[in-house]
Amino acid sequence: MAGNRDRFSTATRLRLLGEQTAARVYRSQNRRQDRRSRLTGRAAFLALVMCTLVVALAYPTRQFVSQRNEIAEQERLTREARQRVEELRDEKARLQDDAYIERLAREHLHYVMPGETGYTMIDPDAARKHQEGREATDRPWYSNVLDDVDNADRPER
Incomplete structure (x- = not known):
C-alpha cells in the first residue's frame, strides 16, 4: 500500500x-x-x-x-x-x-x-545710311534686290 x-x-x-x-x-x-x-x-x-x-x-x-x-x-x-x-x-x-x-x-x-x-516715300535717314555704305534694314526688299543688280557689274571696292 x-x-x-x-x-x-x-x-x-x-x-x-x-x-x-x-x-x-x-x-x-x-x-x-x-x-x-x-x-x-x-x-x-x-x-x-x-x-x-x-x-x-x-x-x-x-x-x-x-x-x-x-x-x-x-x-x-x-x-x-x-x-x-x-x-x-x-x-x-x-x-x-x-x-x-x-x-x-x-x-x-x-x-x-x-x-x-x-x-513711294523714302526715309531720308535710310537713304543717307545707304549712301554711306550701310545697309538699311527698313527698306523694301525689292530696293535691296535692285541695288544688288545695279552693283553686280561694279568691281569690288
Whole structure:
C-alpha cells in the first residue's frame, strides 16, 4: 500500500502533471514552429510568384503605355495636319479671287492700276545710311534686290 500511496502522493502527482504539461507545451511549440515554417515557405513562394508576375508584366505594360503615348502624339499631328490642309484650301480658294490677288499685288508689290499715280516715300535717314555704305534694314526688299543688280557689274571696292 505504501507503493500505492507513493503513486498517488501529491509530489508524484505534481511531478507527473509538470511532465505532462511540459510535453504538451513542447508539442505545441513544435506545431507552431512547423506551422510558422510552412507559412513562411508559403509566403516566400507567394512572394516569388508575385515578383515573377510583376517582372513578367512590367515590360509589356511599359510598351503599352509608350505606344499609347505615341498614338496620342500621332493623333495630335494628324489633327494639326488636317487643320493646315484646311488653311491651305482656304488660301487656295482666296487665290482664285481676282480682287484678293489685286489687293496682294497693291500691298506687297506696290502695283498701281493704269491711270493711277504711285508714290513711294523714302526715309531720308535710310537713304543717307545707304549712301554711306550701310545697309538699311527698313527698306523694301525689292530696293535691296535692285541695288544688288545695279552693283553686280561694279568691281569690288
